[in-house]
Amino acid sequence: MHAKSGRTVRDLRRENRTAVLRRLYFEGPMSRLTLGPATGLSSGSISNVVAELVAEGLVEEAGSVDSAGGRPRTLLRVSPDSGFMIGVDIGETRLRIELFDLNLSELARSERPLASSGPRTARYDVEVVVDHLRDGVAEVLRTAKVPVDRLLGVGVGVPGIVARTPEDGAVVHGQTIGWDAVPLERLLRESVDLPDTVPYWIDNGARTLGQAEMWFGAGRGARSAVVVLFGSGVGACVATDPLGPGRALEWGHLTVRVRGRRCRCGAQGCLEAYAGAEALLERWQEAGGRPPVGADEETALTALLAAAYPEDPAREPDRTALAVLLETAEYLGAGFADLINLFQPERILVGGWAGLQLGERFLSTVREYAREYALRYPASRSTISLGTLGPEAVTVGAALLPLADFFARGGRPAEAEPVLPAPAWQDALQARASS
Template sequence: MVRPERRTVRDVRKGNQSMLLRTLYFHGPASRNELTRLTGLSAATVSSMTGDLLAENVVVEAGHVESDGGRPRVILRVNPVYGYAIGVDVADTHVRVELFDLEMNEKAKVEYALRPARHDIELVVRHILAGIDVVLADGGVSAGQVLGVGVGVPGIVERGGDVLVHAKTFGWDGVPLGAMMRAGTTFPVFIDNGAKTMGQAELWFGAGRGAGDAVIVLIGSGVGATVVTDGTTFRGVSSSAGELGHTKIVVNGRICRCGGRGCLEAYVGAEAILDRAGIPTRTADWQAELAGLLETGSPVLAETATYLGVGLSNLINLINPERIVIGGWAGLLLGRHLLAEIRAASADNSLAQPYAATSIVLGRLGPDAVALGAATLVLEKFLSAHPAAQASAVQ
């Protein structure tokens, strides 16, 4: 029998401080009285903890409000410039590096192009490290103000002794991205699948906000998803849950980039759509080509809406989500032109009751949501532990 872990007074205080900070971040600005009501902590505990956070400049005063018969109440907020987070999106065609303050306002951005056929890991890491230097210089932020770097990558992110990335479409098989980043920077680094980082961003700040059970779908050249149950991302036993693009929709169908046949990605991923329309993809600007195709009325578009609707119906029947959010640069393009058709195809292939309980909507955070989501990995650490005590290891 495993004995329950004993919690010290320090553990309890740390947990209370984390709850207070998260509450203030997501529900603030707020007064101490409001924080007492929202957290369930005692007024004395809230007063003591906010005093400490104010002294460390983690929290700042944001004005006053009148109270009933007493002195005006001080309104508090998390200090947006206490520190900064860097978010990185590693995609088929680019490495994008962005700098954010703690309110997730973009302060600087740089992008490096990648050839779809070349994803050399050393080149990708060089772009990330160079991009960090660029955004800090452009944003006027010193290294000491950076709380960490979040990186969103394709494929499966394996955690153990170190972070390894398995991205078959990139030719990455157990790439030690964690160790490579640690060798190139002293900042804390947090690595996750790009669909999951985008999903967290939409869940916290975008179209997924307020949904306890949701699926956020990323469609670019590939297809991935974040599955959220009871407000928590479901990862599965090996952190590979959400590989929606590699669910099968056609038996012995088109060859997918993963090497399998009939995968959803082989029909609704951007590269696959262009290929099915007869548009060369080797040297094309995929985003421009897809945008142009969507203006043509090509029969490939109706087929794509049907395939995607079928893929979403599988989610509806299997998971019964409250909300499905379609994001990613290709997903947003498809949704702006074909959302009605996608919903209709999903309805035609779903059980009536679960479909009626699900809304299918577009993401609100735009094509940069993966980088924003990667930065939320840093923000999550900031909110869950005392800022000064953040771990320096790659996670």
């Protein structure tokens, strides 16, 4: 049976369930009475949908609230134990795997360090990453004693462009880490001990960060935003729908200087060759700075900031460190100006471990350069600030990928698409072409 719009009754029921689940999740607990105006559904539709969701264990009672002159109204919420998600961040120094309930409470965590020495491509050896992920998924499920049939899916944030093919699912093109069309989804399905019914959601790490900040962080309430992931390299995600998926941008490989420094992607003059933490520390050392011997990037960046911004007011800032940071701020400001001119976002949010470590003092200088390089009108309507979800937000955002799908399906299990016969003309023309 079809509605007048072309949607089936099943589609309408799914949309109604989605509307109720989203309202309860983001704004609940709520009563049945307030759900009606909030979703635009009739009281009869609300009663039917809520009855279904309660019967399926997806929604539960959460106390009551007094009403004006009537009996107390029962409050409803999404049941936190009705589903679980795994979020994975394939980061720059470690692989982080976390298991969450629907409240995003962390139930278990596993961290697997990646090699800190040797070439970058060796650090991201595909077999090693897949083995780490296989063992980490098994560990978090075992630790939290969560049955796999309650798992909504596994979300994975990766450093690279993600394409999809019918044969392999998600395929990762990670030029900076030596991943050339790696069929990561297929490799995980072959290696990780999970049923075929558990979906994998693999996407760019900046996009998962953007999802987290838009849903629960500094992007909440914004109509549009660009979320910047600033770590060893830099990336970005542009979001134009507060609840919809953003679009990953290879912003770090925007050319900011023709025939400039060699980027780790192989090209010259990329923003990442000047503004990523790895390049920033290299430029400090080339200018005469002295990072701690054998220190990882986070420790070395701490040393750079301490040299440029000493805690003791009587101590003179290190001029070399300060000059390198100032130049980096100008490059980033010019890069932010490009984002402002291209997308005219309401907000630009800076996340990632390096972005948060550099902090507000550094960001204030970046803002000045962004205003200098951007067009005045869009710059006046855009704010630049730090993200609020911390350095591990990529993992949370990865876990939101299966959660977003859960909402889109109205809380129902994924169903196989029916296989429809090909149009008659297709067979006729194919036969003609092959004759």
